[in-house]
Amino acid sequence: MDRVFGKLRNLDAYPKINEDFYSRTLSGGVITVVxxxxxxxxxxxxxxLYLHTVTETKLVVDTSRGETLHINFDVTFPSIPCSILSLDAMxxxxxxxxxxxxxxxxxxxDSHGNVIEVRQEGIGAPKIEKPLQRHGGRLEKDEKYCGSCFGAEMSDDDCCNSCEEVRExxxxxxWGMTNPDLIxxxxxEGFVQKIKDEEGEGCNIHGSLEVNKVAGNFHFALGKSFHQSNVHLNELLAFQNDMYNISHKINKLAFGDYFPGVVNxxxxxxxxxxxxxxxxxxxIxxxxxxxxxxxxxxxxSNQFSVTEHFKGSEIGRFQSPHGVYFFYDLSPIKVTVxxxxxxxxxxxxxxxxxxGGIFTVAGIVDSFVYHGRKALKKKMEIGKFS
Known part of the structure; x- marks a missing residue:
């Protein structure tokens, strides 16, 4: 056993020096403290750094198929009433x-930004008094009211019992509704009057959309949109003499759920x-x-970048529906964080x-200081004797 301990003792890479040969100096103490x-x-x-997380980012090709895109939005239009503001997506x-x-x-x-009413549906229809059938006769006691769609019926059994159903x-x-007072x-329901009653008001619209994960757009248009000869229009073109201010503030717009570090x-x-x-x-x-x-x-989730462009009305040319449009396209590259x-x-x-590094550097500095002072002291002693 003593031979084994003796061999281990010979492997000691840190030989010890007798304390009688130690020389402690003031400079050495200062260097030790520093x-x-x-x-x-x-x-x-x-x-x-160890307790905090590190983030690794990689770029890969997006091979996903058949997914959907979730869009969350919150937009305020201070000068457009809710009754004429609609949301379309394609x-x-x-x-x-x-x-x-x-x-x-x-x-x-209102004009000060205060909430007047929260609305989830369109303008409601009041109770019908003394209703008429499409042919103009009075209803009997047990008969059900069936209003005319004014030529827009898909079949003879179709009924439009409210202004909203006629518009739809x-x-x-x-078709575009040129004069609601003729309906x-x-x-x-006083449809036109209700729109006039909301003049000077604004509208905050918020919610979410679930769309296909392909390029497309969603937009906030004035009036109910429709298609005519493959052209996108809206029924307010009949009132195009009216002037609308599409000033807006985007309180929130996100394509997907929030995650730490995302910037919208x-x-x-x-x-x-x-x-x-x-x-x-x-x-986008x-x-x-x-x-x-x-x-x-x-x-x-998703991140996005954006550029902006304003297109004013052009006299003498076809005027696109007024509003705020968000055109989005998908990148073929996916980011993994x-x-x-x-x-x-x-x-x-x-x-x-x-x-180890600091002790090594400190030892080198201490050695220079110690030997430098020793050499200086020796020179001073030689100078005295000479």
Whole structure:
């Protein structure tokens, strides 16, 4: 056993010096204190980096198919009443949704931004008194009212019992409602008067859309949109002498769920319209993004960049429907963002490098100082004797 311990003793790479040969100096003490402080500062800095997560970003080709795109929005129009503001969406596959109402909420606001009313549906129809059938005769006691669609019926059994149903039937036919006062249901409900009553008001519209994951657009138009000879129009073209201010503020616009670090460049953006009517267009490039946190939870979302353009009304040419348009396109590249902690072995390696490096440098500095002072002292002694 003594032979084994003797062999281990011979392997000692750190031979010890008898304390009688130690020489402690003031400079050595100062260097030791400075080195210890430096080691502590670097240790806590390295510990902070170890406790925090590091983010790794990669770019890969997006091979996903058949997915949908979730759009969350919150937009305020301070000068457009809710009664004439509608939301439409369409994409390059040919799918289109006009006057979307599902998961859409409107808030009537006054000129000071105060909420007057929260609205989820269109203008409601009052109770029908002394209703008439389409042929003009009075209803019997047990008969059901069936209002005329004024030529927009798809079949003889179709009924339009409210102004909104007439407008919808016209839209499906590709017709524009030129004069609502000529429609009995609209006249009875005071459709035009209600629009006039909301003059000077604004509208906040917020909600969400679920669209195909292909290029397309959604827009906030004035009036109910319809198609005529493959041209996108809206029924307010009949009132194109009216002037509309499409100033707006985008409180929120996101393509997908929130994840840490995401920046939505249109949040809080405000645009003030200096001339009446026109189209304000946002061209958006959507980049699919997958975020994975340190616990392995994955969030599939999107980031986007945007450019803007305003198109004013042009006299003598076809005028596109006034409103605010968001044209989006999908990037073929997907971004993967992964959060992770620094491995413990890396942390330990960095600590060893800090401690060993500082002690080595401190030892070199101390050696220079000690031998320098010793040489200087020797020269001074020689000078005295000479």
């Amino acid at each position: 080195s210890s402080i430096a080691i502590l500062l670097l240790f806590f800095s390295e510990l902070r 994409d390059i596959s040919g799918e289109q949704h006009l006057d979307i109402r599902h998961d859409i909420f409107k808030k009537r606001i 039937a016209y839209r499906k036919k590709g 009995d249901q609209c006249k009875r 460049p249109l949040d809080g953006v405000q645009w003030v319209h200096e001339t009446p009517n026109g189209m304000y267009q946002y061209f 490039k959507v980049v699919p993004t997958i975020y994975t946190n340190v616990r392995g939870r994955t969030i599939q 992964t959060e992770a902690h620094t491995p413990f072995l890396h942390f330990l390696t960095h600590l060893c490098a800090i401690i």
